[in-house]
Amino acid sequence: xxxxxxxxxxxxxxxxxxxxxxxxxxxxxxxxxxxxxxxxxxxxxxxxxxxxxxxxxxxxxxxxxxxxxxxxxxxxxxxxxxxxxxxxxxxxxxxxxxxxxxxxxxxxxxxxxxxxxxxxxxxxxxxxxxxxxxxxxxxxxxxxxxxxxxxxxxxxxxxxxxxxxxxxxxxxxxxxxxxxxxxxxxxxxxxxxxxxxxxxxxxxxxxxxxxxxxxxxxxxxxxxxxxxxxxxxxxxxxxxxxxxxxx
Amino acid sequence: xxxxxxxxxxxxxxxxxxxxxxxxxxxxxxxxxxxxxxxxxxxxxxxxxxxxxxxxxxxxxxxxxxxxxxxxxxxxxxxxxxxxxxxxxxxxxxxxxxxxxxxxxxxxxxxxxxxxxxxxxxxxxxxxxxxxxxxxxxxxxxxxxxxxxxxxxxxxxxxxxxxxxxxxxxxxxxxxxxxxxxxxxxxxxxxxxxxxxxxxxxxxxxxxxxxxxxxxxxxxxxxxxxxxxxxxxxxxxxxxxxxxxxxxxxxxxxxxxxxxxxxxxxxxxxxxxxxxxxxxxxxxxxxxxxxxxxxxxxxxxxxxxxxxxxxxxxxxxxxxxxxxxxxxxxxxxxxxxxxxxxxxxxxxxxxxxxxxxxxxxxxxxxxxxxxxxxxxxxxxxxxxxxxxxxxxxxxxxxxxxxxxxxxxxxxxxxxxxxxxxxxxxxxxxxxxxxxxxxxxx
Numbered sequence: 001x002x003x004x005x006x007x008x009x010x011x012x013x014x015x016x017x018x019x020x021x022x023x024x025x026x027x028x029x030x031x032x033x034x035x036x037x038x039x040x041x042x043x044x045x046x047x048x049x050x051x052x053x054x055x056x057x058x059x060x061x062x063x064x065x066x067x068x069x070x071x072x073x074x075x076x077x078x079x080x081x082x083x084x085x086x087x088x089x090x091x092x093x094x095x096x097x098x099x100x101x102x103x104x105x106x107x108x109x110x111x112x113x114x115x116x117x118x119x120x121x122x123x124x125x126x127x128x129x130x131x132x133x134x135x136x137x138x139x140x141x142x143x144x145x146x147x148x149x150x151x152x153x154x155x156x157x158x159x160x161x162x163x164x165x166x167x168x169x170x171x172x173x174x175x176x177x178x179x180x181x182x183x184x185x186x187x188x189x190x191x192x193x194x195x196x197x198x199x200x201x202x203x204x205x206x207x208x209x210x211x212x213x214x215x216x217x218x219x220x221x222x223x224x225x226x227x228x229x230x231x232x233x234x235x236x237x238x239x240x241x242x243x244x245x246x247x
Numbered sequence: 248x249x250x251x252x253x254x255x256x257x258x259x260x261x262x263x264x265x266x267x268x269x270x271x272x273x274x275x276x277x278x279x280x281x282x283x284x285x286x287x288x289x290x291x292x293x294x295x296x297x298x299x300x301x302x303x304x305x306x307x308x309x310x311x312x313x314x315x316x317x318x319x320x321x322x323x324x325x326x327x328x329x330x331x332x333x334x335x336x337x338x339x340x341x342x343x344x345x346x347x348x349x350x351x352x353x354x355x356x357x358x359x360x361x362x363x364x365x366x367x368x369x370x371x372x373x374x375x376x377x378x379x380x381x382x383x384x385x386x387x388x389x390x391x392x393x394x395x396x397x398x399x400x401x402x403x404x405x406x407x408x409x410x411x412x413x414x415x416x417x418x419x420x421x422x423x424x425x426x427x428x429x430x431x432x433x434x435x436x437x438x439x440x441x442x443x444x445x446x447x448x449x450x451x452x453x454x455x456x457x458x459x460x461x462x463x464x465x466x467x468x469x470x471x472x473x474x475x476x477x478x479x480x481x482x483x484x485x486x487x488x489x490x491x492x493x494x495x496x497x498x499x500x501x502x503x504x505x506x507x508x509x510x511x512x513x514x515x516x517x518x519x520x521x522x523x524x525x526x527x528x529x530x531x532x533x534x535x536x537x538x539x540x541x542x543x544x545x546x547x548x549x550x551x552x553x554x555x556x557x558x559x560x561x562x563x564x565x566x567x568x569x570x571x572x573x574x575x576x577x578x579x580x581x582x583x584x585x586x587x588x589x590x591x592x593x594x595x596x597x598x599x600x601x602x603x604x605x606x607x608x609x610x611x612x613x614x615x616x617x618x619x620x621x622x623x624x625x626x627x628x629x630x631x632x633x634x635x636x637x638x639x640x641x642x643x644x645x646x647x648x649x650x651x652x653x654x655x656x657x658x659x660x661x662x663x664x665x666x667x668x669x670x671x672x673x674x675x676x677x678x679x680x681x682x683x684x685x686x687x688x
Contacts, residue, residue: 124506124510206514206569207510212542238496238499
């Protein structure tokens with residue numbers, strides 16, 4: 001995602017009032033160069049970003065201040081990333097945590113999530129991926145997921161009856177298409193990446209290297225947009241997708 | 248030394264014969280009295296090589312005996328005489344009397360008369376010589392034997408070890424074409440050399456593979472990096488904001504592809520290194536294959552292909568769902584990518600066969616020449632030299648790594664060997680089935 005686009009998304013979000021307050025996050029990362037880059041990039045995306053350089057100070061800052069999301073590197077001086085997370089959880093601080101890891105293990109993700117992390121991103125990663133995940137995590141904190149019906153514009157998804165309607169007309173979806181739409185609508189106004197879709201809709205955690213997700217999204221799109229004027233499901237170049245009512 | 252030998256002889260002899268004799272004489276005395284004992288002793292004493300008999304008064308005066316004189320004090324104590332005593336026998340010829348050693352036993356009869364029964368232990372000097380000679384001979388035989396063994400075995404072995412160590416020295420110095428000497432006798436040394444040589448062969452192969460991989464990596468990373476650099480240069484040179492924007496987007500796309508490549512590379516080496524690190528559990532392979540059909544069905548349709556699925560349900564294997572999923576997705580992705588536009592179908596099947604779960608993907612694409620079937624499993628190897636199709640050239644390497652991590656086998660063959668109506672590439676992935684408790688889940 002180019003810097004311009006990132007800014008554009010952040011502005012759009014502001015303009016539409018989707019993000020009422022700016023998000024405040026803490027990056028705990030010992031690589032100063034990477035941290036400086038992340039801080040700058042997050043700020044450009046309209047997110048207030050603070051930085052801690054080691055595990056102890058990160059734990060202190062995270063316990064003392066309110067953050068929407070913590071981005072925690074796994075390997076940290078003075079206190080390991082996973083132990084920072086467990087310490088926070090044992091203090092009943094449930095700020096969503098995204099773990100960054102360069103550790104060469106196949107099951108890093110599992111151990112990271114077991115330690116109390118909410119999401120996991122292996123290094124090297126694209127910033128657009130990180131940004132999308134942080135935004136989704138930050139939103140999740142503010143809004144407990146209790147809506148029975150998701151609404152985006154005139155599109156409705158009923159989570160009890162599994163019915164999808166647009167402008168009152170029923171749309172028939174395959175089970176997987178339904179889950180895809182449900183995830184997109186749950187995160188309406190947020191960018192979701194292809195990897196996030198593969199994770200949350202298909203439950204496989206790797207980078208879909210080809211257009212496989214795109215094909216599913218475009219099928220879904222044709223079902224929910226074909227006979228209607230207004231597009232809802234947008235492709236965000238270089239990042240992923242976002243469902244949103246522009247009106 | 249001779250003292251010790253004497254003691255040994257003494258101990259051996261005294262035990263058996265003297266005790267018998269004493270017991271016999273004791274019995275005789277009880278039955279026939281002293282007279283009878285005298286008679287017996289008289290008779291026995293005259294036999295050649297007889298025992299020593301001494302009858303003495305309670306005062307120690309010798310009354311009758313077949314010895315000329317006795318070491319003084321021998322008769323003073325009853326029981327076994329320790330240590331052996333000296334006596335002087337009657338000369339049998341004219342060489343005169345000589346001192347001998349003897350072992351003996353003293354008993355006291357009722358009336359205080361003491362009776363000594365003894366046995367000659369032979370000439371100590373003679374014994375001494377015999378023992379010394381025997382020892383010397385034994386030492387010489389041992390020495391000669393050791394030398395013979397050393398020449399026959401040890402020296403030979405050391406020489407061969409020397410040759411081996413000089414060969415391994417050369418190998419350590421970097422000459423991997425060197426091999427340890429093998430004599431062909433099939434002994435332990437040969438077997439050792441053989442297995443070390445096999446190990447060297449394997450090292451050479453791995454080394455070669457590694458070199459090839461790093462060549463490929465260098466090549467495959469250089470190309471996108473060059474493109475990246477050119478795009479950055481374009482972005483810097485252009486005045487138009489639209490063009491700059493397009494160039495920057497190109498740069499980002501290019502970098503994303505590089506990141507993908509690195510992720511895939513890392514993934515493969517993790518899988519290859521981390522058979523233990525990955526969490527293994529009983530996973531339903533049928534469900535994964537169904538997922539893959541569901542995920543790739545629309546992709547195939549878009550590419551004008553149809554998926555022809557035959558998935559046997561409830562096949563479980565022991566493994567890591569993520570990795571197996573990725574391997575299967577890769578195979579399917581490849582099949583679609585390379586048969587796009589052929590307008591035909593892709594075969595996808597999973598079945599039980601001889602206690603294994605066998606997954607097959609076959610297509611009608613151009614296939615792979617059989618001579619290159621093994622090459623395509625190597626990292627970054629791509630048949631399409633121009634690299635016009637998208638991809639990292641790592642897909643099949645990952646499949647191979649995942650298969651071997653799970654004790655499975657990944658093989659490529661011509662599709663027509665597997666199925667009648669297919670002409671392209673056939674990929675077969677087989678895993679050992681999980682233990683039967685999986686069926687209860």
